[in-house]
Amino acid sequence: MTLHAPLTIDALIAQHARRVDLIAQCANEVSKADFERRWLSVLRSCAGWFSSLPLRPDLYREPGGAFRCTVETAFYAMRLAGGQKFGTSLPSEKRRRVEPQYNYAVFLAAVCSRLDEPYRHFVIERDRDRQAWNPSVHGAAGPWLAGSEYRVSRREQPLAVERMRTGMLAQILVGSDLLSGLDGEVLSDLFGAINPNMQPLGAESVLHKVVRQGVSTADEFDRKAQRAVFAPVQFDVPSAVHVAAELEPVIVPTPAPQQAATSSAPAAAAPVELAAAARVELAAAARVDPPVDAASTPENASMALSQPSTAPAAPAADRKSSPQTLREALGIPAATKVTAATPAPAAIDPSAMKAPVPSTGARRDAAQPAAFDDVLKGVPNLVRELFQALREDVAAGKASVQWNDNGLVLPKRLVGGYGVSSSTLVEHMRRRSLMVADEATQITLTPRAGQLILDRPA
DSSP, rough: OOOOOOOOOHHHHHHHHHHHHHHHHHOOSSSSSHHIIHHHHHHHHHHHHTOOOOOOOSSSSSTTHHHHHHHHHHHHHHHHHHTTHHHTOHHHEEEEHHHHHHHHHHHHHHHHHTTTTTHHEEEEETTTTOOBBBBBOOHHHHHHHTOOOOOOOOOOSSSOOOHHHHHHHHHHHOOOOHHTTSSSHHHHHHHHSOOSSSHHHHHHOOHHHHHHHHHHHHHHHHHHHHHHHHOOOOOOOOOOOHHHTOOOOOOOOOOOOOOGGGGGSSSOHHHHHHHHHHHHHHHHHHHHOOOOOOOTTTTTHHHHHSSOOOOOOOOOHHHHHHOOOOOHHHHOOOOOOTTTTSOOOOOOOOSSSSOOOOHHHHHHHHHHHHHHHHHHOOOOOHHHHHHHHHHHHHHHHHSOEEEEESSEEEEHHHHHHHTHHHHHHHHHHHHOOOEEEEEESEEOHHHHHTTTSOOOOO
């Protein structure tokens, strides 16, 4: 039987750092310290609980699969919770207060739903003393292994699902400090949603439904990955500096102008014209054309390029009647040549290139980041992105908001369509004194905040 090595908490967290960042985005905490205290601490406890154990023989069966399943299930459930309304039977004031608690309860239920899955399907035996792991007795697998290697054998028949046992393990994992911040009705729905069945049993709460769908989504994605239905795409997005360097324009230096008396053409041509003329001249020099008697044939232009004329410039009347070569039409002196000895130009800094003068609307959009930083200082990125998306959609006519005597009126249904709950927006706007009123179907922002979405009419 193969021996397996346990993984440390830091190694597991680092292995799934990108998924943890997605959970942080959904958590929408004001500060990083709050996220680490309420959310990351639970994930670290899960990493210590599972260590490098697989989840089941058919799902997340690789080493460390149980913790990967935990992180992915939590993320899917939180994304699904973004469009749900919790506590609809509660009074409006209480519902606004408990909605953030329900968002946190979705995370806890998704994390704790499968705490006993490895124990139900496998016998985990520590190599040091050949003792079998029992989470109800020994607690987390990581501290119990204490760095010792272990063996995994599949049970002949998986143990039955016991909600009471899973709820007890969840209390051990989360701790009373984090659970004490939840109201009674939230705690009741939380423990009812832990370890949900794949099929709903009778009337289920919204929290139970969201967590069950998150579990189902995670399982389906892992099945698709095992069947290789889709292949992961791995690439790094280049930075803006590298993209600008790749698209750096090539400027051909302008040769010294000839004397004004020998030609009536301009002294210097634009760099793009010089580059075009150089390519045409090189192509003409490499081609061997048969002799042509008539000067008015279509090939006359290419022949003129390969054999430039050295005659003096003709009067204006004669130039109109006689055909011009391509070099004369571009206004390039006859003696102008691009040689290999021309020194290469210095690298061009794309940021130093001049841009056209912006219009009034463009200047207002350019000043937008400064206004956002001033008014929305300290708000989470989710709220900042909401304001930016609303401003773009209102300007494009895709969203409708209106001003009244007090400020800018936002329909709550419109806010929810951008993945941000109205209670979250109200909470952050109240903290910064940017909200005038919170009514049943709409939110009124102060003129200072409303200007970020729609300019106030004069």
